[in-house]
Amino acid sequence: MKTIAVDIDDVLSSHSTVFLRYHNENYGTNLTIKDFQVPGEYKNYYGQVMGVGEEEGQRRFQKFLDKKVSLKQMVIPKATVKILEDLKRRFRLEIITARGEDYQKGTEAWLEKHIPNIFDGVHFVELWDREDRKATKALIARRLVPGT
DSSP, rough: EEEEOOTTTTTTBHHHHHHHHHHHHHOOOOOGGGGGGOOOOOOHHHHHHHOOHHHHHHHHHHHHHHHTEEEEEEEEOOHHHHHHHHHTTTSEEEEEOOOOOOHHHHHHHHHHHTTTOOOSSSEEETTTOOOOOOOOOHHHHHHSSOOO
């Protein structure tokens, strides 16, 4: 059976919307989703979107992560869940997501609550800013889906 690997943030959930709401409420900004739809350097993308330097951007995003706000994100529309259920009949579905160890149990509980019995496995990648990362999403995808 072939495998499809799926990300969570802004694929299965409303990560950017939740982050924007958090940032606007806590920092007095009026960011919209359009602010996230501009090209930018990957390393400091959130800092660029927020209009702050790299250090301040990392500090603000880390506060967002520390408060576990992203575990409160909304799930995708029910129509998309129906599509996942249909895909599940023909494919193995796996999650690959970049989340730290302190998010793993919460993420699994979130998936079980909002999208139960769809995914065959959940694979966690250390956050992008870690120098000692042992794996990337691409590396895990290659292991799960030969030929990628």
